């Protein structure tokens with residue numbers, strides 16, 4: 001089953017088209033890696049799929065229903081089904097980690113009893129192993145903790161799909177590997193669908209079931225990670241060449 | 250008859266500038282021949298000069314360009330043509346300027362449109378919030394009130410007191426000439442309640458509160474915190490703006506009342522010191538000239554200014570670009586925008602009220 005499917009999707013800003021003619025599908029319960037060099041439009045695509053940036057033309061279905069940017073109800077439905085981990089975490093600085101994670105609950109379900117809110121927040125924080133830091137403020141969290149805290153916030157209302165924009169950017173290799181493990185665990189234990197933007201070959205190798213490779217304003221490859229190696233394409237070779245040199249080292 | 254300019258042996262930037270001036274002057278009165286015979290020492294400015302006179306000056310002939318210079322000139326000339334900045338392609342400079350102005354105007358009008366749309370949305374969000382009590386972080390209005398009051402109370406009081414003293418001293422001098430000492434009370438009362446307190450408070454709010462709002466919201470926008478709110482199903486224009494608008498609405502009356510008292514107190518101090526008017530007489534005289542309506546209008550004006558500041562600075566913050574540098578620029582622009590709007594609105598009030 002595909003949870004997202006795009007048809008002739010064009011994404012960009014105002015009159016500037018960044019990616020054209022996108023046709024792809026994101027399978028449910030899998031990790032799909034969106035791959036491409038810096039500035040190729042990965043974040044732009046993610047923003048469009050997350051309901052933040054209207055497509056310039058074409059469109060996409062989410063969970064079997066077309067997403068209509070002109071309808072507030074359609075966007076609200078989309079927002080209820082997704083969680084987003086932003087590149088810098090994007091936790092609100094004025095709130096403690098606990099309150100940051102509680103925020104989506106408080107906003108969506110203002111009547112929820114405080115005890116339940118606490119349980120949900122701590123369950124989510126425990127998943128990312130941050131229950132002990134609930135009272136800290138974002139300014140006092142390390143880069144890796146910020147990312148995990150932001151992930152806890154994205155997970156707290158049990159979304160069907162989690163979008164992650166470069167989860168390992170700015171992290172050391174070990175922390176970034178731990179974060180990748182966390183993503184894999186979410187997939188395996190909760191059957192969650194993840195769309196992960198990354199340009200780290202190692203990370204792709206670790207987590208990706210499917211790959212959307214972006215290049216030159218369009219989709220260069222869309223398919224299983226396993227088929228990627230077999231693809232006879234100069235760009236793909238160059239892009240993944242770094243992998244070989246890593247392996248040699 | 251042709252005028253000849255003999256260029257010096259050393260022809261580098263300094264000499265090139267002198268020569269160019271000379272050539273320019275002579276060209277006006279007829280054809281000019283430029284003689285390079287003596288030139289030995291040259292650099293890129295020399296080559297640029299050569300290019301310049303060949304391309305731009307029609308009446309000029311260049312002669313005796315030596316081997317080294319000629320070779321250098323050739324490779325210099327063959328460099329890629331400078332890329333003209335891409336401007337709307339209409340024929341002449343005036344046309345281009347007009348297009349640029351028109352583009353700028355359209356951009357400004359669009360911003361104005363978006364600003365007014367936002368103002369409308371905010372009124373709607375505040376209304377819906379007051380009815381449903383949803384979509385805003387609990388307790389945030391109190392935080393904002395405390396923050397705004399804390400930032401603006403001391404400075405508003407200090408500045409209004411000083412302004413009260415200043416206008417009193419300035420007017421006292423004039424009033425003394427007519428022996429109209431006691432009317433200082435009327436003057437200070439009217440000026441403070443109706444004009445100075447609203448205007449000064451508005452401007453101080455623009456600088457202290459507005460700038461802080463823009464800086465905060467702009468950095469939240471750049472750090473994707475605003476996007477994060479949206480994908481949590483929160484409406485940022487409501488979540489971020491409603492508490493600030495409610496807070497300013499509640500803080501302004503306190504500010505105005507305080508500022509009115511302090512400003513008038515400044516007048517009392519001056520009246521006492523220069524004319525020996527007792528405070529009780531000052532106040533007794535003042536209340537013959539001003540009443541609660543004046544206080545009320547001053548208050549309404551200040552609330553309108555406060556809303557202008559919050560919506561204007563919120564608008565600037567939420568429409569910031571995507572780089573960190575733009576946060577600073579948005580903040581400056583926000584203060585200018587707020588003050589401009591305040592003065593504009595004050596002017597409109599003046600027409601309505603008098």
Ligand SMILES: Nc1ncnc2c1ncn2[C@@H]1O[C@H](COP(=O)(O)OP(=O)(O)O)[C@@H](O)[C@H]1O
Pocket residue numbers: 013016018036037038039040041042043044045571
């Ligand atoms: N808000 C914006 N407005 C206009 N252009 C943008 C905006 N954000 C990004 N871009 C441009 O879109 C292109 C793709 O950016 P992005 O999606 O962030 O790349 P990636 O995430 O792959 O590094 C870049 O050329 C960038 O300059």
Ligand SMILES: [Mg+2]
Pocket residue numbers: 042043044165
């Ligand atoms: Mg990006």
